[in-house]
Amino acid sequence: MPLHYIYLIVAVAAETVGTTALQASDQFSRFWPTVVVVIAYGFAFFFLGIALKYIPVGIAYAMWSGLGIILIALIGFAVFGQRLDLPAVLGLGMIIAGILVIQLFSKTATH
Numbered sequence: 001m002p003l004h005y006i007y008l009i010v011a012v013a014a015e016t017v018g019t020t021a022l023q024a025s026d027q028f029s030r031f032w033p034t035v036v037v038v039i040a041y042g043f044a045f046f047f048l049g050i051a052l053k054y055i056p057v058g059i060a061y062a063m064w065s066g067l068g069i070i071l072i073a074l075i076g077f078a079v080f081g082q083r084l085d086l087p088a089v090l091g092l093g094m095i096i097a098g099i100l101v102i103q104l105f106s107k108t109a110t111h
Helices: 001-022 031-051 057-078 086-105
Strands: none
Touching: 001 031, 001 057, 031 057, 057 086
16 A cells, blocks of 8 residues: 555544544543544644645545545444434545545556
8 A cells, every 4th residue: 555545544544533422522622532623633634734735635535535534433333422324424425435436446546
């Protein structure tokens, strides 16, 4: 796997941690989850910035946000007990399909 995809994966993971901590921060009223939000988003944008040296911004952002949405939906279900209805699940499936189309068929995405 090319190193720039590793940077993007780290950015997605950090963004996912930050967003999970954002939910746990209770609107920034809890100190430690708020600290995690700030640090995790800092890491996320730092590594996204590095990935943007190699991946076009539209492709990188589509993958970063799409994967983040999927992971946060799974964490919301597993950790916070948030349920998704059928249209939401179908929409998440379309996001996954879109990421796969970019990776498998686009000549814009770097490989």
